[in-house]
Amino acid sequence: MISSADTRLARLQREYPEWEPWLSLLQAVLRDSQDSRWQAYVPLRPPVESGKMPFLTGATIFAEAQETLRWFDKLLRLAAPLTNAESAGLRRLDRSVLRERILELLQASICQSAPRFDDLAQALQVEAKTLRALADLAAVPFLHACRRRWSALIPEGLSQGYCPICGAWPAFVEEQGIERTRRLRCGRCGTAWPAECLRCPYCDMAEHRQLTSLVQTTGGEARRIDGCKRCRGYVKTFTVLQGSPPEAVLLDDLASVDLDIAALDAGYVRPANPGYDPGVHVSALHVKCEI
Structure with missing residues (x-):
């Protein structure tokens, strides 16, 4: 994470010590956003480069399931100190289902898809709102890798x-x-x-x-x-x-x-849904083992 972000994070930690568990999550996310491994998941050229559709529209992303699971496990560990009742439910989620559907979770996070989060939350036996709050962060490093590769094309x-x-x-x-x-x-x-x-x-x-x-x-x-x-x-x-x-x-x-x-x-709100659902599909990247 670059120094200016470190400075901002340190200031927030001083001014809002009660935010510490959440700030630890953000710190991990921002540090991972600098990891070059995410670049391997980003297509060299965006699927869409014209019109008003986001560059990610219709992309098929190949991600390594075990690596994605390890990343989400890290976020779960960092979320453990959060004390509200809903967050406590994350510690009881169905691990076998998480392993099976981890790439679906990454896909839902990239697309900010409320229906997909609802379906996954039911399968994992956690509150959809709680799952989304954490899973939304899981896609941030990948999305930063997309920005680094494609922003010059805007x-x-x-x-x-x-x-x-x-x-x-x-x-x-x-x-x-x-x-x-x-x-x-x-x-x-x-x-x-x-x-x-x-x-x-x-x-x-x-x-x-x-x-x-x-x-x-x-x-x-x-x-x-x-x-x-x-x-x-x-x-x-x-x-x-x-x-x-x-x-x-x-x-x-x-x-x-x-x-x-x-x-x-004052009666104003941010929209709950994304501005444009890119319709991304995440598939398993099969790593070949040489013997």
């Missing part, structure tokens, strides 16, 4: 609300530099892509009377909530000199949770 004039790599909705918007160039940022893969002014990323509303901004007393205009009166969606907006490093987007999203709370209190 058209400069692209204009869409969801991530052009993985299809997720943005974690926040950055207004960068003196010119305040607007960039949407993906919390899952760290991608940055162009954002239009006065346009809702979720429903494409561009009528300025349907758009609003809420400015917090702390941070002034450098931190605000942009909301849409039509779809009731919101996105956090930060004025910065430079954009966050890709590995730090998750942490910057978490560090601004006070804005999320303020948005919820």
